[in-house]
Amino acid sequence: MKKSRIMALLVTLILIISGLSGCGNQADTGNTDSAQTTNGATAETDSTATGNTDTAKVDEIYFLNFKPEIAEVYDAIAADYEAETGIKVKVVTAASGTYEQTLRSEIAKSDPPTIFQINGPVGYENWKDYTADLSGTGLYDILSDKSLAVKSGDGVYGVPYAVEGYGIIYNNAILEKYFALSDKATSYTSVSEINSFAALKAVVEDMTAHKDALGIEGAFASTSMSSGEQWRWQTHLANLPLYYEFKDNTSYDSTVLAGLAASEIAFTYADNYKNIFDLYTDNSCTQKGLLGSKTVNDSMAEFALGQVAFVQNGNWAWSQISSVEGNTVNESDIKFMPIYTGVAGEETQGLCIGTENYFSINSQVSAEKQQASIDFLVWLFSSETGKGYVASQLGFIAPFTTFSEDEKPSDPLAKEVLAWMEKDGITSVAWTFAAFPSEQFKNDFGDALLEYVQGSQNWDYVVTTVKDSWKTERANASAE
Amino acid sequence: MNRKNNKYFPIFVLPTLLAFSIAFVIPFLLGIGLSFTEFTTVTNAKWTGLRNYSSIFANKDFLNALLFTVKFVLVSVITVNIFAFFMALMLTRKIKGTNLFRTVFFMPNLIGGIVLGYIWQLILNGILYHYGVTLTFSPVYGFWGLVILMNWQMIGYMMVIYIAGIQNIPSDVMEAAKIDGASPFQILRKITLPLVAPSFTICLFLTMSNSFKLFDQNLALTAGAPSRKTAMLALDIYNTFYAGNGTAGVGQAKAVIFFIIVAAIAFIQLRVTRGREGTTE
Numbered sequence: 003m004k005k006s007r008i009m010a011l012l013v014t015l016i017l018i019i020s021g022l023s024g025c026g027n028q029a030d031t032g033n034t035d036s037a038q039t040t041n042g043a044t045a046e047t048d049s050t051a052t053g054n055t056d057t058a059k060v061d062e063i064y065f066l067n068f069k070p071e072i073a074e075v076y077d078a079i080a081a082d083y084e085a086e087t088g089i090k091v092k093v094v095t096a097a098s099g100t101y102e103q104t105l106r107s108e109i110a111k112s113d114p115p116t117i118f119q120i121n122g123p124v125g126y127e128n129w130k131d132y133t134a135d136l137s138g139t140g141l142y143d144i145l146s147d148k149s150l151a152v153k154s155g156d157g158v159y160g161v162p163y164a165v166e167g168y169g170i171i172y173n174n175a176i177l178e179k180y181f182a183l184s185d186k187a188t189s190y191t192s193v194s195e196i197n198s199f200a201a202l203k204a205v206v207e208d209m210t211a212h213k214d215a216l217g218i219e220g221a222f223a224s225t226s227m228s229s230g231e232q233w234r235w236q237t238h239l240a241n242l243p244l245y246y247e248f249k250d251n252t253s254y255d256s257t258v259l260a261g262l263a264a265s266e267i268a269f270t271y272a273d274n275y276k277n278i279f280d281l282y283t284d285n286s287c288t289q290k291g292l293l294g295s296k297t298v299n300d301s302m303a304e305f306a307l308g309q310v311a312f313v314q315n316g317n318w319a320w321s322q323i324s325s326v327e328g329n330t331v332n333e334s335d336i337k338f339m340p341i342y343t344g345v346a347g348e349e350t351q352g353l354c355i356g357t358e359n360y361f362s363i364n365s366q367v368s369a370e371k372q373q374a375s376i377d378f379l380v381w382l383f384s385s386e387t388g389k390g391y392v393a394s395q396l397g398f399i400a401p402f403t404t405f406s407e408d409e410k411p412s413d414p415l416a417k418e419v420l421a422w423m424e425k426d427g428i429t430s431v432a433w434t435f436a437a438f439p440s441e442q443f444k445n446d447f448g449d450a451l452l453e454y455v456q457g458s459q460n461w462d463y464v465v466t467t468v469k470d471s472w473k474t475e476r477a478n479a480s481a482e
Numbered sequence: 483m484n485r486k487n488n489k490y491f492p493i494f495v496l497p498t499l500l501a502f503s504i505a506f507v508i509p510f511l512l513g514i515g516l517s518f519t520e521f522t523t524v525t526n527a528k529w530t531g532l533r534n535y536s537s538i539f540a541n542k543d544f545l546n547a548l549l550f551t552v553k554f555v556l557v558s559v560i561t562v563n564i565f566a567f568f569m570a571l572m573l574t575r576k577i578k579g580t581n582l583f584r585t586v587f588f589m590p591n592l593i594g595g596i597v598l599g600y601i602w603q604l605i606l607n608g609i610l611y612h613y614g615v616t617l618t619f620s621p622v623y624g625f626w627g628l629v630i631l632m633n634w635q636m637i638g639y640m641m642v643i644y645i646a647g648i649q650n651i652p653s654d655v656m657e658a659a660k661i662d663g664a665s666p667f668q669i670l671r672k673i674t675l676p677l678v679a680p681s682f683t684i685c686l687f688l689t690m691s692n693s694f695k696l697f698d699q700n701l702a703l704t705a706g707a708p709s710r711k712t713a714m715l716a717l718d719i720y721n722t723f724y725a726g727n728g729t730a731g732v733g734q735a736k737a738v739i740f741f742i743i744v745a746a747i748a749f750i751q752l753r754v755t756r757g758r759e760g761t762t763e
Contacts, residue, residue, distance in 0.1 A: 102724060110523040131526060229618070229705035294618035294707065295607050442725045449709035456619050456708070474541070478729075 060089060060374040066108055066115035067095040068359065071321070075395045082387055089374055099230065105129075109364070116367050116375040120160050121358045122436035123262060126152050127479070133159040134365035134372055140380040141361070146403045149256075152360050160360030163383070164398035167338070167355040167419035167430070168238055168316030174335040176311040179216055180209050187211070193337070199274075199344035203281055209311060210285045216311070220287030223301035223313035225279075227455060231297040232448035234314055237435050239278065240447055240468075241354055242343050243271030245434040261437025267472045272465045274343035282314070283455055290455050306331055314341065317415035321397070338418040340431075353422045356433025357401070439475035446471035517734040527731075534735035543710060544736060547718035548743075554625065554714065555693040558632045562689045563682070566637045570644030571670075584645065588638035595635075599702020602631045606703075617704055624704040624712035631699050636692065640685045647681030648674065683755040690751060694744050715740050 067076055073095040080091035094115070096104035101119070108115050109132060120126050126133060135157040136142045142158050145151060152160030174193065181191050187208045196202050209221045225235065245257050247270050254260035283290055287310050298315075299322070305313040306326035313319075317338075323331060340351050361379060363372050382388040384404040392400050393409045399416055410420060423430060438444060450467040453459040512524070517534055519527035538544050569587060573580050590598070606627050607616050617623050651674065659669050697716035700706070706713030706721070713721065719740060723733030 106523050110525050128522060131522070227618075229707045289614050291614040291619060292611065292616055294616040295603075440725065446709075449707070452618060453708050456615070458620065458708070478540075 060368075060370045062090040062092055063116045063371060063375045063378060064092045064094070064113065065117040065375075065378075066101075066105055066119070067093055068101050068119045070095050070098050072396055075391060078395075079382065079388070079391050082391075083378060083381065086387070087377075087381075089378070091378060109366075114364055114367060116364050116371050117379065118362055118364060120152065120360050120362050122160070122360065123152055123258065124436065124438070124440070124479075125360075126154065126159055126362075129362065130154070130159070132362070132364050132366055134363040135159065136161055136363060136376070139376050141376050141383075144380065144384060144402045144404050146401050150357065150401060152362075160362050161379075162357040162360050162401055163379075164359045164396075165355060165357050165401045165419075166316050166318060166359075166399065167353040167422065168314070169338045169340050169353040169422075170312050170314050171305065171319065171415065172312050172337055172339060173305065173308065173310075173331055174337050175332065176216055176218060176308070180205070180212065180311075183212060183215060185212075193339065196339065197342070197349045199277055199342040199348065202339075202342050203277075206281060206285050206312070217308070218287070218311055219304070219309045221285040221311050222282045222287070223304040223310045224286055224288040224296040225282050225293050225455065226296040226298050226301050227293045227448070227452045228295055228297050232451070233444070234298065235279065235451055236444040236448035237438070238316070238354065239275065239314065239341065240438075240444070241433060241435045242278075242341055242345075242431065243269065243275045244437075245354075245431050246271045246274070246345050248434055248437070257432050257434040258437045261434050264437075265473065265476050267469060269465055269469050271343070271345060272461075272468075274345055276461055278341060278343045279451070279455075290457065293455055294452055302326065317399070317413070317419045318397075320413045320415040333414050336414050336418075338415065338422060340422075350427055350429055352425065352428040352430040353419060354433060355419065355423060355430040356436070358433065358436060439472060439479050443471045443475040446475075513734060514738055517731065517738045520731045522730065530731065534731040535739075537732050538736055538739070543713070543718055543722070544715075546711065547713050547715045550621075550625070550712065551694060551696075551714045554628060554632075554696075555690060558629050558636075558693045559686065559689045561629065562633050562636045562640055563685055565633060566640035566685065567644050569637060569641045570648055571674075573641070574645055574648045584642070587641055590635050590637075591639045593635075595696075595698025596702045598631060598635055599699045602627065602634075603703050606630075618707040621708065621711035624707070627703055628696070628700065628712070628714075631703060632693060632696070635699070636689055640689065643681050643685055643688075644678060647678035651677045679755070683752070686755060687748065687751060691744060691748055694747070715743075 065076070065080075067073055073093070076093045076095070080093050084090050094104075094108070105115070105118055109118070118129075118132075120129055120133065136151075137156065137158040141161050142148075142151065145161055150162045150165075151158050172193070177193055180186060188204045190196060190201065190205055196205055206221045209216060209218070213220060226232065227235075244261065244267065247267060248254070248257035248260035248264070250270070251260040251264075254263065283293065286293070287304055288296060301313050302315065302319060302322045303326050304310050306323045306329040308330040320336070323329065323336065324333075338353055340348075340353050342348050342351070345351075363375050365372070383392060383400055383402045389405060389409055392398050393405070393411055397411050397413060397416065399411055399419060411417070422428065435444075447464075447468050450459065450464040454461060454464045516524065516527055518529060518531060520530045520534075521527035573584055573587075577583075593601075603617060606623075610616055610619070610623065615623075617627055655673055655677075656669065659673055664672070695716055696714055697720070700712070700714045700717045701720075704712045706717055710718070710721070715736075719733050719736045721733075722736055723730050725733075
């Protein structure tokens, strides 16, 4: 009798506990909850009069931040801005990879974000009911290269705030060591001579042959194929063959426009993609079968620890590399080289430079709030305080005319990006992946690559999958 | 008496009814409504009729997920219940340390699905590492990985329910059977099994609906890799919902179909097992 009562109690307890643990899994709601508490607290704070008559009534704007790694910097910026102008900037940061979800739920609330971010023309299609026209505003005026903005008709709906570049990051110390080897099979003596796929392949394969002498585990870091960690291949690397394909289509001004208009692709440069992808995986520090569990962090750690000489990534990777414990890579040894894939004339190819970070202003909030939001962004990119934050702490390469030469970012990879941009006779590769039809397309691409690298499918399967997926996803997107 | 009840009826029921409506009925109806619309946020839905439903079958993802889920449910319902029942039998034998074992077997159930998924991903990948492959190498690995994970998590819980059932069997029946010379197998077959039928109902129902709705473990263990071949229904719905432009409505439509399937199965199963209980009593 007593026992069964204890049993009953136990069972009830269990039910309650398992019920609770079930609820606990929805982690990302935590963000919005805390957002609401700050909101409640700030509603009471009185705003002092601002200089601008338009925005005098506005006491708070709301910025939904995309980049968790710099969330704290934005909090500091918001505090400074409030001290200077009296306008409270509420900064909420979406957890990594959940921006769309967070934006979707936040924008439906009674106090929606006034500043949010879209990822380019495709993101604009999704959010066009919410993006205000920014042409003629102060923010658009200070944009250095007007062609970078997201436009539709005469309107400007997204203004880029950070230019980024990616390529193959290499550890110069290891390469110097290789060039000094007495029994190397190639005749190259400096990195500047490596300006084509053939040269890269020769050097990389010879480095793999000498990996014990060089003290590395492989030439390239792991090709991270874990789910959600494939973006370096399905997006960044995939950019190259499609950039060349759309570049061949001369009836459009840019490869992005040509890509957006393409209902089908021929994937003409598929073999070039295979070239470089095979080079990565054949000379990797990890066996092919195990790549499915590798993450980007793993690859960056391998590079930082000096186990590999090359890794494909962008200028944002510096903070990641330098923060790895036991990092052996010197700031002066970390350099960029373009991703060569064996396309004719690639000796003049530069890094892949572009952006997928665009600020948009919510068109569904009051005109005063929109103006106040624009004022904040203009302040951030043109006032001394704001620029100081951007250059030193946010680490953006900001494409605005307000930045002078000595206000450029200081980290080694960002400097390399700028150096490559300024090289004579070198053409940067545009970020054509902004024209990719959907996330689904990228995931299909990545999934096919995983099966290819594990040996369960051949290369033809990848090519067919990519072509089919582009066709169906583009059709879906234009049916809307 | 009746009149009194009527008078107080609203007072006692209203708070619960309100909470139930706000937290369940209204979102549920809203969800069904949204499945006929195209929307980015719930406030700007546009009516599109049945288009979402027809585009569910535009690619094979949903059917693949359904097939994978059905296979998974079949295997895991059988294995979980068999293991749980025999574990319960063993732990009602008055072996030393019974309570310790019960607690230990029950513990996995207290860990959240995401955590479990990652832990098992590490364990399984650690084993597969010796063969130069990972969990994502083939959907077969992912399938059995999920089955193992599900068993590990659910057996303890089901075991507790079976233990409660077995302990409730009147000892006089057992004694009578023993005196009549019934073999242990006969006791199990003719007395224990029929008398714990109510526990079977609960356990089958719980394992079935839990396996069908599995999401966290699926997301953490394989996330559908390779090529969404190990994505179960819930994960497929989630992926569709966030796939891109205008797919939120399709995801919603899938969710409605998912609800109908789960409800139908649960209903049929409950009826069948209830019927069996009736005949044995």
